[in-house]
Amino acid sequence: MAEHFDVLVVGAGPAGLAAADAAASHGARVGLLDAQATLGGQVWRRDVRAEAPRVARHAFHAIDSRTNIARFTQTQIVAATDKELLVEQTEQARTLRYDKLVLACGARELLLPFPGWTLPGVFGAGGAQALVKQGWPIAGKRVVVAGSGPLLLAAAATLRKHGARVAAIYEQASAKQLAAFAGALWRWPQKATQAIALRATLAGVPYHAGAFVCAAQGDTQLRSVEVQIGKNMRRIECDHLAVGYGLVPNVELAQLLGCALDVGGRHPRIEVDEDQRTSIANVYAAGEVCGIGGRDTARIEGAIAGHVATGATQATQALQSARRKARRFSTLLETRFTLDPRIRELATDDTIVCRCEDVAWSSLRDFDDAGAAKLQTRCGMGACQGRVCGTALAELGRFARSGHRPPIFSARLATLADADFATASH
Amino acid sequence: MNAVKGLVRLQVDGVAVEAPAGASVAAAIAQVTMRFGLRPDGGARAPLCGMGVCFECRVRIDGVDHQRACMTVVREGMRVEIATEPAHG
Numbered sequence: 001m002a003e004h005f006d007v008l009v010v011g012a013g014p015a016g017l018a019a020a021d022a023a024a025s026h027g028a029r030v031g032l033l034d035a036q037a038t039l040g041g042q043v044w045r046r047d048v049r050a051e052a053p054r055v056a057r058h059a060f061h062a063i064d065s066r067t068n069i070a071r072f073t074q075t076q077i078v079a080a081t082d083k084e085l086l087v088e089q090t091e092q093a094r095t096l097r098y099d100k101l102v103l104a105c106g107a108r109e110l111l112l113p114f115p116g117w118t119l120p121g122v123f124g125a126g127g128a129q130a131l132v133k134q135g136w137p138i139a140g141k142r143v144v145v146a147g148s149g150p151l152l153l154a155a156a157a158t159l160r161k162h163g164a165r166v167a168a169i170y171e172q173a174s175a176k177q178l179a180a181f182a183g184a185l186w187r188w189p190q191k192a193t194q195a196i197a198l199r200a201t202l203a204g205v206p207y208h209a210g211a212f213v214c215a216a217q218g219d220t221q222l223r224s225v226e227v228q229i230g231k232n233m234r235r236i237e238c239d240h241l242a243v244g245y246g247l248v249p250n251v252e253l254a255q256l257l258g259c260a261l262d263v264g265g266r267h268p269r270i271e272v273d274e275d276q277r278t279s280i281a282n283v284y285a286a287g288e289v290c291g292i293g294g295r296d297t298a299r300i301e302g303a304i305a306g307h308v309a310t311g312a313t314q315a316t317q318a319l320q321s322a323r324r325k326a327r328r329f330s331t332l333l334e335t336r337f338t339l340d341p342r343i344r345e346l347a348t349d350d351t352i353v354c355r356c357e358d359v360a361w362s363s364l365r366d367f368d369d370a371g372a373a374k375l376q377t378r379c380g381m382g383a384c385q386g387r388v389c390g391t392a393l394a395e396l397g398r399f400a401r402s403g404h405r406p407p408i409f410s411a412r413l414a415t416l417a418d419a420d421f422a423t424a425s426h
Numbered sequence: 427m428n429a430v431k432g433l434v435r436l437q438v439d440g441v442a443v444e445a446p447a448g449a450s451v452a453a454a455i456a457q458v459t460m461r462f463g464l465r466p467d468g469g470a471r472a473p474l475c476g477m478g479v480c481f482e483c484r485v486r487i488d489g490v491d492h493q494r495a496c497m498t499v500v501r502e503g504m505r506v507e508i509a510t511e512p513a514h515g
Contacts, residue, residue: 120472127476135449383481
């Protein structure tokens, strides 16, 4: 049985929450979908041992108090057309029809291969933060935090709050790049305050710029990492490594719908106009999917998308200048945390690149196309459908990810056999 | 039920585990083992992304295969099984 919504919002992070609230404020019948069990997305992920930040609580309360928003949590999108989504829940598949669709699918971490990165105990930086917020036992564990971007500080702070011994933070950007970033931060006073608060939380934790993890060692699990600090190599014993090189927009659903993507950078983002319209008439996009800009950008763009999707374009006027200012922060992030080219050279011949199918770096050497590599080596053919290796290979300058076909996420056969969804096999 | 308030009891490969309400199955498993399954080469497989992208934490939950432990919230009486054979897809 298909249900119908005026506006369907995909993703319940800051952008999706703002979009659902804005659309509902004009009386629209709204559906809000998320793969997680609770609202908040990655940045406002529920912490089982702590209360959510005030701004997140307000956003949740706004959704709770609207009777015209239906919530679909633990809901995974399997296939999509310009009129309906086929979704899978724990117990069932269902079809959701829509007039307008808002893509607020957020971002994932950029995870890059290096020797030893498949050892248990190696996490993404945001990944470690997510796991720990949901109860992963970290108290007393020695953790190295590494990679790039402001997320490292936030991740380290969460880990420490939950009792981890954070050995050090290694930021690959140079001290000069970081100084320029900090120097420009005064234009976003809220972010400057956040950064100062995080640094205070992390008092006593060594922070190294121009440093990166080049290898991980261990037997059945991680025991130590090797870190390049300037010209020196240092080995540090640890139980966990939290390493991430920034964020990458989740564009798979947009790709499947045929939305135009901006492919100018190493990783595609959804192209939108100033009203958050994509190239498809009834599809809008907001937040990280349009380029990494952080939660403030996401909230503003989500609100614009929600208003415009219900035809209330006049309500967005005040938000436009806020959006432009917030988006300038994206440019700052991009220019100040550019990747040290040596990080793209860390994988050796026997380093696994495709973790699902155990495809080593050496077997990918002769390919310059994702499709051919997939057919011959199974690279990108496993459970994650190339989300990890395909993104890494794009970053390493090998080849872009191939296009997406349904199912967008691995799905049950029973879901795919759903008779209601006529177009899933186009 | 006589469960301690705020704690959920489940089984990981037959071992009784308690986890806070709202915790992920991944967090419950980590109390018992860091091995969430086997890689195709026979090495241990464990969570990487923590947010449902990488599928490295997939396990069998209440008889259903390939469930992402990081995306599933613990429930009272849940039975989690870790694969002893490498599996594709």
